[in-house]
Amino acid sequence: MNSDINIIGESGLQFFGKISASISHEINNVLAIINENAGLLDDFTIMADKGMPIDPKRLKNVASKILVQIRRADEIVRNMNTFSHTIDQIKADLDLRETVEFVVTLSHRFASMRGITIEIKPPENIVIISTAAFFLENLIWLCLDFAMNITGSAKTISILIEETGSGGRIRFAGLEGLTSELADTFPSDRETALLGMLKSELTVSAEEKELILYLPKLHNL
């Protein structure tokens, strides 16, 4: 059990570090764009000082680009804040769809770098489960990260969220590259420890080309 707790702790720190680094990278990109566009406005004023006419439409265009980036930064920082506060509560009632969408949002850069599209199919009814949010996000991320490595040529992952009698399930489907050899490598110790902690189960099917994560509606940590 101690060993599982160590694995869960290590995995959680790695997850937090990876997502934080990705967020800081995104913020940096936004700052770089604002920097260049502010620089461009500065260049225009220098040109105007030298008597060169500047079309106001160009100024407006650059200013609106800066505003778009500020809104983008605001959204990134809001997500970062939400992610950081996920750890505040040991247990919470979660909308499974919202949780999956949030992890996918946090994973956007990783998917984009690999040229992967992620499609989410929401459940017919809202699925609420009571669980440890941060550790569930970590488990979903680990499944998604594994799935992103085995998309095959389609480069698309479908995530289906479904209600079950005992809670909910998340299906990562369309994993063209999932062979039986690869299926034997997942879940690893990290995922197994998290599955145990969250009282959840995972099936990996090379035939169906999908992973299915089963989550109970309620469990005691």
Place this chain on the structure above:
Amino acid sequence: MKILLVDDEEELVSALAERLGIRGIDAEWVISGEEALLRVKDGKFDLAVLDVKLPKLGGRKLKKILQEKCPDMKYIFMTGHGSEDDFQSISNEVGKEYYLFKPVDIDDLIKKIKEALHSH
């Protein structure tokens, strides 16, 4: 001199190209490694400024392919805060002085461009 800027952030690379143009530097831009490979077919570039974290075809891999196609071209890398591993491996390849962190000061970039073009 003719410069090729490669970064998936279009708003960044287009503004940077315009600012270089104002300073008399002929800069073209593309937003992917694949587009960069197509663009070098049409024109000769003296130097490429590459984002390290390009989607699909990353900056380091792109440099390797470009080097085969255009052996005389020089390179500068730009990155948002990368990992220590990125810093070490890219510094070893192009020299740490040509590994710039975003946001980049345009005067510093132009200085590095000139240095790189005069290096052997």
